Amino acid sequence: MARIAVAEGVRWIVATPHQEGWSATACQRIQAAVQNLQRELNLNGIPLSLSSGVELLVTHTLLQTSGDERVHTLNGSRYVLLELPAFDYPLYTAEVIFSLQLRGLVPILAHPERNVIIQDDISRIVRLVQRGVLVQLSVDSLSPSADRDVRRCAQELLRRGLVHLLASDAHNAGRRAPRLAAGVRAAARIVGLERAQAMVTSVPEAILGDRELDIEMMTPPSPRRWWQRLFDTRDDSEA
């Protein structure tokens, strides 16, 4: 997986295993494992930096303060990666997000395009983004082999300027490998190359450096007109 990532132009990976509920011990285990793997990469001369984090499932238990929330964030920053269940949009979602923000954390929502309720009602994401939530799309969702509804939702989120990050959702070296390049190209056809590249370079870099992000600046002025999209399609066929 590390070699695939390097070949894709990736230089820095945040490992974010699934996690349900606050657990400092789980996070410490992840950090130790990531440090071990980093040593292996160094020994093998693989030019890849690793950081740790978790992908936290939105559950009502997150409303309880744990005192060590920061252990669960991306690289110890203020940014915390959240995911929704695939077939449910829990009633307490907004409340959980608010309470995390009150604790000084900035939630990043992973792959909302896979959630069936969001697919039917993108305005939920509009409201979350207006409240300062960042959105991370899985590049797999932009692939022609993705589920049709997932892909359509992913494209619509990009078109409406609701995406801040692109990530691989890598799980193995096979079908869910840490590939990014094709996804960045697909996103670039909708938001332009500069913005698509920022989603895998300057934005994640600011997050991992625990710097503040100007979300307003990351939102494009207006949707592209139909004739502009016509040119996008033409670029697409030439690429």
Ligand SMILES: [Fe+2]
């Ligand atoms: Fe996930």
